[in-house]
Amino acid sequence: MTPVVPPLEIGEHTIWPPLILAPMSGVTNRTMRALYKPFGLGLTVTEFVSSNALQYGSKRTMEMIDQHGIEKPVSTQLWGDDPEVMAKAAKVVRECGADVVDINFGCPAPKVTKTNGGSACLRDVDRCEAIMAAVVNAVDCPVTMKMRLGWTEDKLVYVDVARRAESVGIKAVTLHARTARQFYRGSADWDHIKRLKESVGIPVIGNGDLDDPHVALQRMRDTGVDAIMLGRATLGNPWLISRIRDLMEGREAQASPSDADRLRFCIVHYKRMVDELGEARAVPQMRKHVALYLKGIPGAAVLRERIMRIPTANEAVGVIEATIERLERESSVAA
Ligand SMILES: Cc1cc2nc3c(=O)[nH]c(=O)nc-3n(C[C@H](O)[C@H](O)[C@H](O)COP(=O)(O)O)c2cc1C
Structure with missing residues (x-):
């Protein structure tokens, strides 16, 4: 360095x-x-x-x-x-x-x-x-x-x-x-x-x-x-x-992560918030974070709307997981 x-x-x-x-x-x-x-x-x-x-x-x-x-x-x-x-x-x-x-x-x-x-x-x-x-x-x-x-x-x-x-x-x-x-x-x-x-x-x-x-x-x-x-x-x-x-530190800046990796980290963040704050506080607080992790991802506007209405952590994480699968399917088709 x-x-x-x-x-x-x-x-x-x-x-x-x-x-x-x-x-x-x-x-x-x-x-x-x-x-x-x-x-x-x-x-x-x-x-x-x-x-x-x-x-x-x-x-x-x-x-x-x-x-x-x-x-x-x-x-x-x-x-x-x-x-x-x-x-x-x-x-x-x-x-x-x-x-x-x-x-x-x-x-x-x-x-x-x-x-x-x-x-x-x-x-x-x-x-x-x-x-x-x-x-x-x-x-x-x-x-x-x-x-x-x-x-x-x-x-x-x-x-x-x-x-x-x-x-x-x-x-x-x-x-x-x-x-x-x-x-x-x-x-x-x-x-x-x-x-x-x-x-x-x-x-x-x-x-x-x-x-x-x-x-x-x-x-x-x-x-x-x-x-x-x-x-x-x-x-x-x-x-x-x-x-x-x-x-x-004098290095080239690493590339930004893929959309799927960004959402994987979003899930880590979500689960940590639920563990530490409990679901009732974590779910509303995580809505703004999820919206930001979704920024720039195809279909983000619709997903954001959905996440705003979802009342449980399991459901929210499920939607994010499904989005990761969709993104990976789309990128393997494109490749
Ligand atoms: C939601 C939000 C909450 C903030 N709360 C605080 C705070 O508690 N204390 C503080 O000094 N600044 C607070 N700020 C100001 C930020 O620390 C920062 O000065 C400001 O966002 C400008 O930096 P940025 O353009 O990199 O966001 C807050 C900003 C935002 C957007």
């Missing part, structure tokens, strides 16, 4: 490859992080967890911060607007196995921003600084932060917030290069990511719209970022991760 990029350093952790799975609420649960990590992720992050909810420690909240069985280092993400509550929550997640605590200043969802959490914090950079300082002082592990460019286009605060982050001891910062008001509209502007890298000394992780291995590497080179974070494009396509890792 002749790496073409250096590892990411977050405090005492050397992370290889510098490739991170984005936290995605309702998606990147423990099962999914454990399944996707071996594709070549250097780091995984939990879904964001409410610092307020952690005070009550409900079963569901504790499940969200569960890191068992995932290759270390692992990161746990917190959101909230109160420095003291965030500090207490950071202690809890640290005790529950987080090697890195990540602070969320990026979520644009109204249910979060209406309580001044997530990206709403970017409206008050002094509060951002107080939260970051409180969390850094609360734990004996590195603390990182993930943010958007700012709340609105006319007030981009990312450089200011990142400089404050550096000054209070934050060890790395991720930038999803959109404003909160943009939600997911338009495209991430990597020029801002480059500017951020030029503005701070701590590692910068670039995020937004990466869906191609060569473009991802080019983004790293063009901006000088220390790592990249991948979100939506990995869903149903974890091979994007292994293909980027190939390039980072």
